[in-house]
Amino acid sequence: MSLPQELLETVVLYLAGDNKALCACLASARAFRLACEAQLFHTVVLQKRTIGREEADSFIRGCVFFASTPYLVRFVKELHIQLSTEASEARLLETVLQRFATTVIRLAILSPFLHSNSQYKMRVPDGLAAAVLHAITRPQLQRIDIFHVAGLETPMRFLPLAVDNNELHLVDWNIVNMSLQVDITAAGQYYANDNFYRLAPLFSVVRQLWISWSWISVAYCPELPPLPRLRTFHLHAEAPYYITATSAPQLDPAFARFLPFIAAHAPLVSTLRFSFDWRFKLQWKPADGLPRGLAEITEPWPMLGAAVFGEAFPNVRRVECSYSLSWDGSDEVGGNLVQERGELQAWLRGWTAERMSGPESAGILAVTFDDD
Numbered sequence: 001m002s003l004p005q006e007l008l009e010t011v012v013l014y015l016a017g018d019n020k021a022l023c024a025c026l027a028s029a030r031a032f033r034l035a036c037e038a039q040l041f042h043t044v045v046l047q048k049r050t051i052g053r054e055e056a057d058s059f060i061r062g063c064v065f066f067a068s069t070p071y072l073v074r075f076v077k078e079l080h081i082q083l084s085t086e087a088s089e090a091r092l093l094e095t096v097l098q099r100f101a102t103t104v105i106r107l108a109i110l111s112p113f114l115h116s117n118s119q120y121k122m123r124v125p126d127g128l129a130a131a132v133l134h135a136i137t138r139p140q141l142q143r144i145d146i147f148h149v150a151g152l153e154t155p156m157r158f159l160p161l162a163v164d165n166n167e168l169h170l171v172d173w174n175i176v177n178m179s180l181q182v183d184i185t186a187a188g189q190y191y192a193n194d195n196f197y198r199l200a201p202l203f204s205v206v207r208q209l210w211i212s213w214s215w216i217s218v219a220y221c222p223e224l225p226p227l228p229r230l231r232t233f234h235l236h237a238e239a240p241y242y243i244t245a246t247s248a249p250q251l252d253p254a255f256a257r258f259l260p261f262i263a264a265h266a267p268l269v270s271t272l273r274f275s276f277d278w279r280f281k282l283q284w285k286p287a288d289g290l291p292r293g294l295a296e297i298t299e300p301w302p303m304l305g306a307a308v309f310g311e312a313f314p315n316v317r318r319v320e321c322s323y324s325l326s327w328d329g330s331d332e333v334g335g336n337l338v339q340e341r342g343e344l345q346a347w348l349r350g351w352t353a354e355r356m357s358g359p360e361s362a363g364i365l366a367v368t369f370d371d372d
Helices: 007-016 019-028 030-040 053-067 071-076 088-100 119-121 126-136 158-164 193-203 259-264 293-298 306-312 339-354
Strands: 044-045 078-082 104-108 143-149 179-185 206-215 231-236 242-243 249-250 270-283 316-325 366-369
Touching: 019 339, 030 071, 044 053, 044 088, 053 088, 071 088, 078 088, 088 126, 104 126, 126 158, 158 193, 259 306
Parallel strands: 044 078, 078 104, 104 143, 143 179, 179 206, 206 231, 231 270, 270 316, 316 366
Antiparallel strands: 242 249
């Protein structure tokens, strides 16, 4: 007796996200094959995450498998590919893109994984670049996510050039959602502020921008090109401070200039999201009153209150802010860590709302601790 296809799909949908269970279900009966494969291959990720022969071999095996298995095309709806400047890898990725360009509705493009200085100036081969641009212009595509590492502007240069040369004129940017995530934590000596302006045409069509910025390795304010279509801006900041001669942390002044810069370059932004990861060990005792030392370095926009914030961002309808802190309590005898953390969270919520309230409907905020 065979089960109805609707029931089979319901069973498989319940297992979605559990690849081991889906593989076991697939092996149990042929009837589950289509439904299981649709779940298993809905999202395909071809990416190198570490340096090493084993990781490179795994990446190539994945590329070969999907390049040589056209049967799977109908199942793949999301495709994440990491660009490569190496000719053999680029040819495999080119074939994968040609196979799946007609079915994917979400395409994620990652900067090449490079491990030597000379590779920073290498270009993506023309065949792979053309395959990416072809996939972007497909009519069923709904979203494009680009993950860019600052300093790798040369390998990604073909994308802004295509925008600038009107090669993507078939794309309706009012329908296709373009997001850009920029990692400035690994830029080091390879990064220069003006490099972002080489990507200016790409920034001009971005609707969502996420910047991951670590002051530990990059202590300056990046200058971004104009963002005329930007609607959502998310800044993830790790340790935006420096340690003074007296061992007291102090906010890096570069950060104080960053929000006004966004306000001037993204006039249509409607959602702001900030996440701060404060790496230093917070020294504070509730009995001493408000933790002013923390206030000095967590001020998102020094000396500006809600009125100025609202004037700078007239179209903002939502502001979200979250903090991650390292604090084990006051170490006082009989102290209640849960209660003390609750007091700190309450103070930080009110303090942040006062300075970043924006519209009345703003959502502020979440506070977590490193061991939560």
